[in-house]
Amino acid sequence: MLCVEQLSAGYAGGIVLHEVSLRVLPGSIQAVVGRNGAGKSTLVHTIAGLVRASSGRIEIDGVHVAGRQPHRIAQSGVGLVPQGRRVFSRLTVAEHLALAAAPWRAATPGGEGWTVARILELLPRLAARLRHRGCELSGGEQQMLAIARALLGQPRVLLLDEPCEGLSPDLAARVRELIGVLAAEGLTVLLVEQQLQHAIEIADRVAVLEYGRVVYDRPTAEARIDPAPLAAMLSIATAPTPPGTRGNPRLWADTP
Ligand SMILES: Nc1ncnc2c1ncn2[C@@H]1O[C@H](COP(=O)(O)OP(=O)(O)OP(=O)(O)O)[C@@H](O)[C@H]1O
Numbered sequence: 001m002l003c004v005e006q007l008s009a010g011y012a013g014g015i016v017l018h019e020v021s022l023r024v025l026p027g028s029i030q031a032v033v034g035r036n037g038a039g040k041s042t043l044v045h046t047i048a049g050l051v052r053a054s055s056g057r058i059e060i061d062g063v064h065v066a067g068r069q070p071h072r073i074a075q076s077g078v079g080l081v082p083q084g085r086r087v088f089s090r091l092t093v094a095e096h097l098a099l100a101a102a103p104w105r106a107a108t109p110g111g112e113g114w115t116v117a118r119i120l121e122l123l124p125r126l127a128a129r130l131r132h133r134g135c136e137l138s139g140g141e142q143q144m145l146a147i148a149r150a151l152l153g154q155p156r157v158l159l160l161d162e163p164c165e166g167l168s169p170d171l172a173a174r175v176r177e178l179i180g181v182l183a184a185e186g187l188t189v190l191l192v193e194q195q196l197q198h199a200i201e202i203a204d205r206v207a208v209l210e211y212g213r214v215v216y217d218r219p220t221a222e223a224r225i226d227p228a229p230l231a232a233m234l235s236i237a238t239a240p241t242p243p244g245t246r247g248n249p250r251l252w253a254d255t256p
Pocket residue numbers: 011012013016034035036037038039040041042043
């Protein structure tokens with residue numbers, strides 16, 4: 001479980017996150033949406049230890065990890081799939097996976113854990129691209145590789161920063177499907193998502209960040225029934241809803 005309590009963080013220029021609190025249960029997906037610059041990436045980076053928390057708590061399965069070095073937080077069970085994928089252009093898929101599956105990341109004791117073989121079974125597209133370099137992969141394949149790399153760290157909490165950014169609708173849908181499978185495997189998922197309608201489709205809860213503060217955090221079931229309050233909060237235009245199809249997510253327009 002991921003528990004963030006009263007978390008504040010920022011940069012030399014000032015505080016960006018203001019007393020953010022979120023609780024994400026194992027096997028569930030918490031989406032975080034918000035306008036550009038709201039602090040979504042800062043939140044993810046602070047949980048991963050890349051940005052130092054100025055106050056508040058970050059707990060992974062009850063263990064307080066704020067203030068630890070990023071590699072220690074990774075060892076505590078946090079996997080990060082960064083915005084932009086950060087795949088090495090000159091390394092092959094096989095080399096990426098071999099690096100990520102370093103010995104200290106042994107399979108979880110008592111469990112099967114994520115192995116390269118298991119990941120390639122889940123992602124056959126990567127299996128077909130093992131000898132290809134990062135720069136030769138499509139955006140979707142790079143995203144799959146970024147997720148595979150994070151999984152090889154045996155995370156219990158997976159942080160995904162806009163994993164569908166720049167992907168075709170078809171590929172984005174496949175990435176979302178994969179995220180759903182990972183949550184069903186018991187992973188705790190924090191998902192930063194630009195497209196509100198996609199967040200509502202896939203997540204169990206959705207939180208809105210506004211100027212670094214959580215101004216909304218509710219089960220997505222509520223937004224599926226009546227998306228108007230959430231859409232209004234993000235100033236998203238929604239198409240008129242025909243009678244009998246209230247809240248159908250396909251009616252959603254794009255986020256700003
Ligand atoms: N490394 C940094 N140094 C200083 N300020 C930063 C840094 N990274 C982000 N910021 C600032 O922090 C604020 C929040 O940025 P952040 O990237 O977290 O927002 P975001 O919600 O993820 O935005 P986007 O949707 O555009 O990715 C912005 O004002 C941004 O300029």
